Amino acid sequence: MANQTSPSDRLACFGQQIRSARIAAGLRQADLADMVGTRQATISDLERGRLNIHLDLALNLMQHLGIRIMAPDTESDAAPISDEALSVPDIDDIMPPPS
Secondary structure (H helix, E strand, O other): OOOOOOHHHHHHHHHHHHHHHHHHOOOOHHHHHHHHOOOHHHHHHHHOOOOOOOHHHHHHHHHHHOOOOEEOOOOOOOEEOOHHHHOOOOHHHHOOOOO
């Protein structure tokens, strides 16, 4: 399987992206931590690739830093995922109420 990366490589890459975006936004680690409701040490560990975080924190960080999720498609490797594709359906749309 070509092009496989290890979990630690993915964590390091994600941390580097967060760090780059934070610096570009002119934020200190403590500023970003306050914005997303975590500790500065958590941001530090994340940026160094030493911390595997929950999806909700990752999405919160990305939102505050203006990072978009991108998905490859046949024409471009940088096609954004639509808001519709990321939306969560209402439970009533999935399961009808009990009768």
